[in-house]
Amino acid sequence: MKGYGSILYWMAPTIVSAVVFLGCVLFHSAPLDAGTIFTVLATLRIMSEPVRMIPEALFVLPDASLFFHSNVTMEWLTLRIETLQNLTVFTAALLLIPVPMDYVSPGLVGLSLSYAFTLTQAQIFWTRWFCNLSNYVISIERIKQFVHIPAEPPAIVEDNKPPTSWPWKGRIDLQSLEIRYRPNAPIVLKGITCTFKEGSRVGVVGRTGSGKTTLISALFRLVEPSRGNIIIDEIDICSLGLKDLRTKLSIIPQEATLFKGSITTNFDPLGLYLDDEIWKVNN
Incomplete structure (x- = not known):
């Protein structure tokens, strides 16, 4: 049982990534963080709603569809990197079993496997960091494009x-x-x-x-x-x-649009006319 416990311990990141990835695909939304879930639970507790309403409440959270593809891609990449590295470590461990103890010391084998698991987590961290850096660099490219946009002709x-x-x-x-x-x-x-x-x-x-x-x-x-x-x-x-x-x-646009504010600001957004003049035109 101790051996199975160790395997589950080292495979936990891969299992979590797989669950999050499947959740993104099935529910078509970004993964929920713990703070959001606790906020929903507190709200339901205040409203004295039964626990059976929690699954329905998770679907009415603020939509994070803008980050859906980014999160799914990240989890897709993380899942495959962790799977390949775990398979590599598992294969290396199996190949070390028939090696004679006089050829390689058990302590050195255990140390190498420990560092291999650490390297797996480090590579996942640097992969996520590089993906986030790539997203931020895209923002810088957009700013550079906006800086070089030609200016409009003068207003007056x-x-x-x-x-x-x-x-x-x-x-x-x-x-x-x-x-x-x-x-x-x-x-x-x-x-x-x-x-x-x-x-x-x-x-x-x-x-x-x-x-x-x-x-x-x-x-x-x-x-x-x-x-x-x-x-x-x-x-x-x-x-x-x-x-x-x-x-x-x-x-007159094809679709009717009512902007935020009063009716007066919708009639005269620039504030060029008095209320009496607006009412006279409206009547």
């Missing part, structure tokens, strides 16, 4: 501010408009020339990826034209500041 161009009443009609002229999302990307809108007359309702119809959203994005200069002009009531929008342009235009 003092020398070319639109009139207060602009746009007074709403006529939109597209002149040989070409748009691409990156300098080396293919052209999405290819030389569009058309006119949207003031006071008219125009429907833009097309298949998915045909450029309908890109056209709307170009009106708000979310994507800068690579060639051509967009003229609204005789003013080229590319010559205006982004704030001056976007505060003069409005868009």
Whole structure:
């Protein structure tokens, strides 16, 4: 029994990793830590709920699906490393059994096996540490990409501010408009020339990826034209500041969205109007 106890002791990390890995796969969530489980137990005790509600409570914990794939991959790697190293140590121990005692001393055999088990845990530790370091290095790469993103055009161009009443009609002229999302990307809108007359309702119809959203994005200069002009009531929008342009235009999204806050802040998020003016428009 002592021998089986020693085997279970040394195989405990592998068994725990296997259980955690299976739990991640079956329940499609990251493994729960002890603090979270104790919090659930305390909450159930306060609510005087029976113990049978504990399994159901584990499923309503905050979803950790963002870390699901990372944790499953980590447990997958740990399980296989521990299995291979335990098999290696077990094979080495079996091969040492027929070796004569005069050739290798038992003390040296026991010392080598002890260090072999220690090396297993050390390799698991360094493997986890290296995986976490790789994840953090990815964050640094993203920050480096954000640092080199080109800056947007100025919000306000003092020398070319639109009139207060602009746009007074709403006529939109597209002149040989070409748009691409990156300098080396293919052209999405290819030389569009058309006119949207003031006071008219125009429907833009097309298949998915045909450029309908890109056209709307170009009106708000979310994507800068690579060639051509967009003229609204005789003013080229590319010559205006982004704030001056976007505060003069409005868009109704396809999906209704209610932002956090009061109804007033949803009507006027920038706080440009008085409550009486908002209520007058609402009525």
